[in-house]
Amino acid sequence: MGEFTDEEASRLEGHFSNTTGDIFVITTPNQVDRGALMSRYSRSSKSMRRVFLDEFLNNPDRGKKFYERVLMEYGDDSVAELGMAQVAMEGLSNIAAQKIEDRRIGLSFLEKSSRYVSWGAKSGGRYVYYRGPDIMESRHEKIYEDACDLSFDTYVYSLPLVKAYITEAYPIDDFPFRDSSSFADKPFSELTAEVDIKSAERAYRNATNSMALDLLRGLLPASTLTNLGVAGNGRAFEYLISTLKSSRLYEERDLGDRLALELKSTMGPFIRRASEKYGKLLEEYLTELRHASGVLRSAVAPAAENRVRLVSYDTQRDALDTVVAGLLYENSDYTFEDLRRVVSERMSDQQKRDTVQTFADLRKNRRQRPPRAFELVSYVFDMVNNFGMFRDMHRHRVLTLQRQLLDTKHGFDVSPELEEAGCSRDFAECVKRSGEAYEQMAKTDATMAQYVVNFAYRYQYMMRVNLRELCHLVELRTLPQGHQDYRDAARRMYEQVCDIHPILSQIMKFVDTGIYRMGRIGPEKRTMSKILEAGESPGAAEPVTKKDPSGAE
Incomplete structure (x- = not known):
């Protein structure tokens, strides 16, 4: 006989994914009850489902009262993590x-x-940017709105120009696409099946659109x-x-x-x-x-260029001994202190190198993370990159990142491709206008003035990251489809670590430092292939028009 009678099992339905197995999901609809049940269960000899039947099912306030008592009276913060x-x-x-x-x-x-969504749409006849009372009821209202409107106007005006430049500079015939009949890659002009043509056009359209948005996001x-x-x-x-x-x-x-x-x-x-x-x-x-942190103004002129500088790290010998000891620790009987001394005094440099290489060889793709021993070594980087790129780097959470207020004193970035597209002058003039608005607003409140600063402006922050997380960061951020700004920054981080820790850096096997004409095209083609393999339609895509030298389509 099972733990529960038929009647009890029936009453448990809707609250747990099953009533007989040792592994089950808590599905009771009340969020508070789910968390309270887990916490109560940790201090009971009963099974969780029995605790629920005896204490929760007929007591709708049980979970709420439990948390009020535990959190307010005892301050047991960990139980608050049980609610999601x-x-x-x-x-x-x-x-x-x-x-x-x-x-x-x-x-x-x-x-x-x-990178994939255009931001030029209006709502109620106005561009969508922050219009809180702290700004709109201040004396900076007009200069703020004028600067933000100009940023979006320039973005909207430039987008079709940049797209046209990209399709001319990177024509669809420059890229091979899969032919479904021969399973070989062919130039676009040699595709004959309608489904292949539509698939290629959609992949190309998505890639060119992404590239255009990448080049212009600095205006936002x-x-x-x-x-x-x-x-x-x-x-x-x-x-x-x-x-x-x-x-x-x-x-x-x-x-x-x-x-x-x-x-x-x-x-x-x-x-x-x-x-x-x-x-x-x-x-x-x-x-x-x-x-308490105060405000310290530097007497030294701030950096006026992109910066990725490694400023703090262990010596190669100390770092290598620490990581090798960490790699061997779990299968040894030594304390870590004793094991590190053994590694330092008894292992040759070649043995240490071979140990690191052994673990590096085990990695077959970037999703196979290095062992935790590589967390024992850390690096501190001084970073000055445009704010748009910072937003991408900011998403890495297994590190310590400290940042300053967003301002305009470090200058801004303009992609060389915008000059080729004929948009760099408008881009630069727009960003400078925002800088002038910032200077006026910052005299009153530098924190509030951040709102008017464009993504193109360079931003100063520092990052402390261990080698295991750095491996994940640089392998992810150097993928061909990544934004070129953070691909360059990740490459520079990687190269500096290779210089000071040439042996340990072998663990970063899947860093891609190549230069690609349109990195997004590869993933888009793979996506289209998966859609076709699933038997789905590639969807409608605007036909890709070609221009002859005279400019006629």
């Missing part, structure tokens, strides 16, 4: 989005892309409104709310209030402290931290 939520945050600026994404632990993010101001999906646990959301409510910016404080209000209906007990005594104390503490 998926939240959509729409229409927030890129300044606020980065503030939220600063939270590295307990939250995961998905943000609207600036930080005020651009984006959408952000956030998944996380109650403890992380509670801290996020307090962080937002302690901000100097009206938008972020308002987001904190509204986030707390929405989460209250689904996971109220998990985030309740953010609005009570402990939350208020945390807000005060975060504000005091900001004030």
